[in-house]
Amino acid sequence: MSKPNIENIPAGASWEKTGNTSWTQCPGCKGWFHVGPGILNRPEVKLHCPHCSKDFAQADAARIIRAG
Ligand SMILES: [Zn+2]
Numbered sequence: 001m002s003k004p005n006i007e008n009i010p011a012g013a014s015w016e017k018t019g020n021t022s023w024t025q026c027p028g029c030k031g032w033f034h035v036g037p038g039i040l041n042r043p044e045v046k047l048h049c050p051h052c053s054k055d056f057a058q059a060d061a062a063r064i065i066r067a068g
Contacts, residue, residue: 025062
């Protein structure tokens with residue numbers, strides 16, 4: 001039940017020009033959206049999905065991709 005949902009990718013991945021932008025996938029609608037790089041260092045901060053307006057803890061995210 002504690003499957004890691006955070007993946008790290010190297011900075012400068014071809015699809016991410018800035019290299020320090022992270023993405024998370026909403027557990028509700030499965031939509032992807034940007035999260036600031038500082039947010040992932042603060043697990044107490046809940047994420048807000050812009051697609052379905054769901055608020056969820058980082059631990060509940062379907063997937064998180066952290067660049068850099
Ligand atoms: Zn959503």
